[in-house]
Amino acid sequence: MLGSNHHSTKLQNRSLVLKIICTRTNVSRIDIARQTGLSKMSITNIVSELISDGLVVEQTGQTAAKNGSIGRKPVFLSPGADRHLAIGLYISRDHATATLSNLKCEILCEKRCAFEFEESEISFTDKIKSLVHSVLDTGVASDKKIIGIGVASIGPLDIENGIILEPPNFHKLKSIPIGNILEKEFKCAVYTDNDMNAAALAEKLYGKAVNISDFAYVGVTNGIGSGIIADNTLFAGDMGFSGEIGHTSINFEGPKCACGNTGCLELYANIPEIVSQAGKSIILGMDSGLSELDEIVWTDIIKYAGAGDKLALNLIDRLCLYISIGLVNLINMFDPQIIYLGHDIALAGNLVTERLQSYLKDKTISSRYKSVPVEISAFGDKSPIIGSIAIVMDKLFNGVIPGF
Ligand SMILES: [Zn+2]
Incomplete structure (x- = not known):
């Protein structure tokens, strides 16, 4: 640990121990020693400090009787009984969701608001502020300490300064200093990241990827994007613009995209596009059960595809091809161990994972040597919501939140 002084090493060790206790179950002091290589004495000191700060509690577990005699009951460590909470805020193109959660990333309350077709800067920030107030007003947080607010937002963002820059088709809003606005209103630390990066962090800290060092999270909703974890760390790039697979071109003669490129993947692979294709096909007279519906939504297409409706199946197949x-x-750029799918596409489950797996077969440079599984995220379509909380937790586990 070159260049680090005694104090920062102590802080790092404390954060690491807290991370293990919050993200694993049935953790004993011996488990922590095994996982960190820290001495028993250091762990005893750190755990005592975390207990006296109210971040961690001891719990006595049950143990099986051995040879007729009852063994000593193990003592497990877990996060303090919801004394510290985090606020998560997910901002998508058409709605926002605010949550309160404990240190295990368990949601204790959740509220949602929809955006109008076009919001002004004032109406947008008013809606966001009252949404966050609405989770605090439930009383769940009374007598609790708020460790911070995590904002998982549609990009592009200035992550360092907490600014929503100018997302395409986002109410013509630009340069919204969401971090400053929330810090002023709620008097706590605010951390912002792209919703795809946030979802990847959630998968790494609390989801299926706890033991996976290299993976990609791919979210499909109104657009498509990804968050990349490389060597156990979020790969953010220079300014946090990495993982924008939605703006890689799949057709250089294709339509112009709002980002400036032509034929971007996102223009073809997004949920509203598939829903609109369904409507167009029915107008053209395609035979499908979907024609009986007044209005088609994404979950209808999944439901009908699951029941064998040919049009619905074709639409999902086409989406998977893109x-x-x-x-x-x-895969060719990052060589991940696995890909997790989340955001709205997660609702389609096997219908998409199986098709994607078969489309990927034999198409990557690594396919002769390995296959890259495609699975649904542990948090399904809620992954960006859990991601917003994971942003704060990641800061906590890196010891950068003032006062924690
Ligand atoms: Zn683009």
């Missing part, structure tokens, strides 16, 4: 082109590029 996504697979992005995934081939991603």
Whole structure:
């Protein structure tokens, strides 16, 4: 640990121990020693400090009787009984969700608001502020300490300064200093990241990827994007613009994208596009059960595809074909162990994972040597919401939140 002084090493060790206790279950002091290589004495000191700060509690576990005699009951460590909470805020193109959660990333309360077709800067920030107030007003947080607010937002963002820059088709809003606005209103630390990066962090800290060092999270909703974990760390790039697979071109003669490029993947692979294709096909007279519905939504297409409706199946197949082109590029660039799918596409489950897996077969440079599984995220379509909380937790586990 070159260049680090005694104090920062102590802080790092404390954060690491807290991370293990919050993200694993049934953790004993011996488990922590095994996982960190820290001495028993250091662990005893750190754990005592975490207990006296109210961040950690001891719990006596049950143990099986051995040879007729009852063994000593193990003592497990877990996060303090919801004394510290985090606020998560997910901002998408058409709605926002605010949550309160404990240090195990368990949601204790959740509220959502929809955006109008076009919001002004004032109406947008008012809506966001009252949404966050609404989770605090539930009383869940009374007598609790708020460790910080995590904002998982549609990008592009200035992550360092907490600014929503100018997302395409986002109410013509630009340069919204969301970090400053929330810090002033709620008097606590605010951390912002892209919703795809946030979802990847959630998968790494609390989801299926706890023991996976290299993976990609791919979210498909109104657009498509990814968050990349390389060597156990979020790969952010220079300014946090990495993972934008939605703006890699799949057709250089294709339509112009709002980002400036042509034929971007996102123009083809997004959920509203698939829903609109369904409507167009029915107008053209395609035979499908979907024609009986007044209005088609994404979950209808999944439901009908699951029941064998040919049009619905074709639409999902087409969506998977487009996504697979992005995934081939991603696999060739990053060589992940696995890809997790989340945001709205997660609702389609096996309908998409199986198709994607077959489209990927034989198309990547590594396919002769390995296959890259495609699975649904542990948090399904809620992954960006859990991601917003994971942003704060990641800061906590890195010892950078003032006062924690
Ligand atoms: Zn683009």
